[in-house]
Amino acid sequence: MTNTDLSFDEREISNELDVPVLVINDLVALGHAFNVDDSSVLKPIGESDAIRSNETRAIACAGTGLGMAIFPSHKKGRGVVPSEGGHVRIATVDAYERELVDAAEQELGLQAVTWEHFLSGPDSSTYTVPLRRLGK
Structure with missing residues (x-):
């Protein structure tokens, strides 16, 4: 559910x-x-x-x-x-992580992404979009 x-x-x-x-x-x-x-x-x-x-x-x-x-x-x-x-918002520790989170927020149209967005559910492939976008 x-x-x-x-x-x-x-x-x-x-x-x-x-x-x-x-x-x-x-x-x-x-x-x-x-x-x-x-x-x-x-x-x-x-x-x-x-x-x-x-x-x-x-x-x-x-x-x-x-x-x-x-x-x-x-x-x-x-x-x-x-x-x-x-549902905890991802806290970044450096510029690279901030870039990844910013790209994921843009992709999903959200003001904040959570660990759930990256690790489970329908958005679990979220991390691949910012990696491609950033050429990483």
Whole structure:
């Protein structure tokens, strides 16, 4: 249902089906599936090779959108928090990156492009246009 105008109401669905209904973000569902301390399915990113059960974790998934979820650790275990991290505007660090982002904004007719525009969904080929335009 990413990037659509579809809307619905949990209560209406619950009343129609006569069962409890809870609608959750797709990455929250995926997060609950991966919210484990099993080192055979978890791989650390960075210098450490250790998986620590008390540390905050995150998951990102590129598809029709760029979904993200965070797993903060707390006394009762670990929760799953949805995020709209894919909607974060791209921050550039040098002139070359600024050129790429400017070209993508022109191509898409937007005032700001986000990570979702570059990494997922129907605009995921966005980065090739500025590269061609800049002759890179």
